[in-house]
Amino acid sequence: MNVLNYERDSIAVHNGELTYTEIITNALRHIEEKKSLNAFLHLHEEAIDIAKEADERVNNAPLLNGMTIALKDNISAMGMPMTCGSKMLEHFQPMYDATVVNRLKEHGSIILGKVNMDEFAMGSSGETSYFGPTDHPMFSGYVPGGSSSGSAVAVAAGLCHAALGSDTGGSVRQPAAFCGIYGFKPSYGRISRFGLTAFASSLDQIGVFSGDMPSLARVFDAISGHDEHDSTTSTIPPTQSYSAIMNHAVDLQNITLAILPESELTGLDPEVRKAYNHTIDVLKNAGVKFIHASIPGSKAWIPTYYILATAEASSNLARFDGVRFGWRDSSDASDMTSATRSTGFGNEVKRRIMLGTYVLSSGYYEAYYVKAQKARRAISEGYVSIFSQADAMLMPTTAGLPFKRGEKKNPIEMYLSDYFTVSSNIAGIPSISFPAGYSTQGLPIGMQLQASLMNDEKLLSITHAVSGIVST
Numbered sequence: 001m002n003v004l005n006y007e008r009d010s011i012a013v014h015n016g017e018l019t020y021t022e023i024i025t026n027a028l029r030h031i032e033e034k035k036s037l038n039a040f041l042h043l044h045e046e047a048i049d050i051a052k053e054a055d056e057r058v059n060n061a062p063l064l065n066g067m068t069i070a071l072k073d074n075i076s077a078m079g080m081p082m083t084c085g086s087k088m089l090e091h092f093q094p095m096y097d098a099t100v101v102n103r104l105k106e107h108g109s110i111i112l113g114k115v116n117m118d119e120f121a122m123g124s125s126g127e128t129s130y131f132g133p134t135d136h137p138m139f140s141g142y143v144p145g146g147s148s149s150g151s152a153v154a155v156a157a158g159l160c161h162a163a164l165g166s167d168t169g170g171s172v173r174q175p176a177a178f179c180g181i182y183g184f185k186p187s188y189g190r191i192s193r194f195g196l197t198a199f200a201s202s203l204d205q206i207g208v209f210s211g212d213m214p215s216l217a218r219v220f221d222a223i224s225g226h227d228e229h230d231s232t233t234s235t236i237p238p239t240q241s242y243s244a245i246m247n248h249a250v251d252l253q254n255i256t257l258a259i260l261p262e263s264e265l266t267g268l269d270p271e272v273r274k275a276y277n278h279t280i281d282v283l284k285n286a287g288v289k290f291i292h293a294s295i296p297g298s299k300a301w302i303p304t305y306y307i308l309a310t311a312e313a314s315s316n317l318a319r320f321d322g323v324r325f326g327w328r329d330s331s332d333a334s335d336m337t338s339a340t341r342s343t344g345f346g347n348e349v350k351r352r353i354m355l356g357t358y359v360l361s362s363g364y365y366e367a368y369y370v371k372a373q374k375a376r377r378a379i380s381e382g383y384v385s386i387f388s389q390a391d392a393m394l395m396p397t398t399a400g401l402p403f404k405r406g407e408k409k410n411p412i413e414m415y416l417s418d419y420f421t422v423s424s425n426i427a428g429i430p431s432i433s434f435p436a437g438y439s440t441q442g443l444p445i446g447m448q449l450q451a452s453l454m455n456d457e458k459l460l461s462i463t464h465a466v467s468g469i470v471s472t
């Protein structure tokens, strides 16, 4: 794998050995050469000009100067289309920049373009995009994970330094694990969702992909913090995680990690189990203390997530009615809206809308939606109690390895594969997937660390220390 490293590149530029213009020129060539990955849906025409500007300010460089970044195609950037991987928005041009896009620009980064994704961020494999599946960067014919498939692939294939995705139930961490890179979902409210197309608003967070921790921390610091356009953003100041990880190394001997009891790890692929055990052994040798802790109702994680996510999605997606945005199907003059929604949405999106309206319908609301809200409370409280005893929680990111395209045909099977990622969205806590080795076949495996609400900087510092010894 030839992942780009911003820290290395920016030093080379500073020393006069490389220019950002050259980096962009190479990136555009690589994107063309690796077109079969189907990662990029749109390239930003102004990227070269912005690279020239970045070259002119190397001696007074902002935090992300010249860093090349890809955007998941559900994040709004003026001058570029935003499809959400759907026919519904195939020709849609957004009219404003998402807050994250503004902040990326302010900090000097170069937005390279928009990348592929599962339709409306619903999926775990990159297979539900209207624009075709995204291929795995190392194993053609395998899925790269999803729904932020293009973001993970663009970074893992060395096409850009970092990428943004969105994570509602694992869509940043799971593709990062499948592609062998870092993927971070911050605490709910840490990054503005203004300009992110809503899937399930109480679970959605924008997250960051990178091949290395320092660049990931830079991007997070640049885009985190309060936004007057998103009332759910926290008012605590933007993070300073880059300087924390560079200047204050975590002493692993002072760290306690919680791990799940054996009974909750059934169903792990033997190769993932091996990597998980190896991670624990390496960390024990480095002095990390471990405690066993279970999160209440682990059997309820998936049902809770799929009830809440589909309920919110059915309401959020009601706006796509053929009048206000994108695709319009006028073939049935008596019901333009049904025709538009029937032909504009793919099967997975329709399945979610139907599930969501079902769990919210008057006869079933108490039995499903209200119960899921109660389970949500119990899960969040369970995490609070765990983090009163441990600095972070360690678990695999996924129970299985990247699989072959078309292999998981049953939607329930696909939903169950989100087992380890959904609980942190339900509780709103920060969590990150880091590379933790490969299967015997060479498929990447990721491990996940989670920390308490708003302890994002601590989580990144611990991950930097932990992954530094696990992945070497």
Ligand code: GLN
Pocket: 121, 122, 123, 124, 146, 147, 166, 167, 168, 169, 170, 171, 172, 199, 309, 418
């Ligand atoms: N795989 C999960 C789903 O399909 C998560 C999606 C996401 O995080 N956007 O709902």
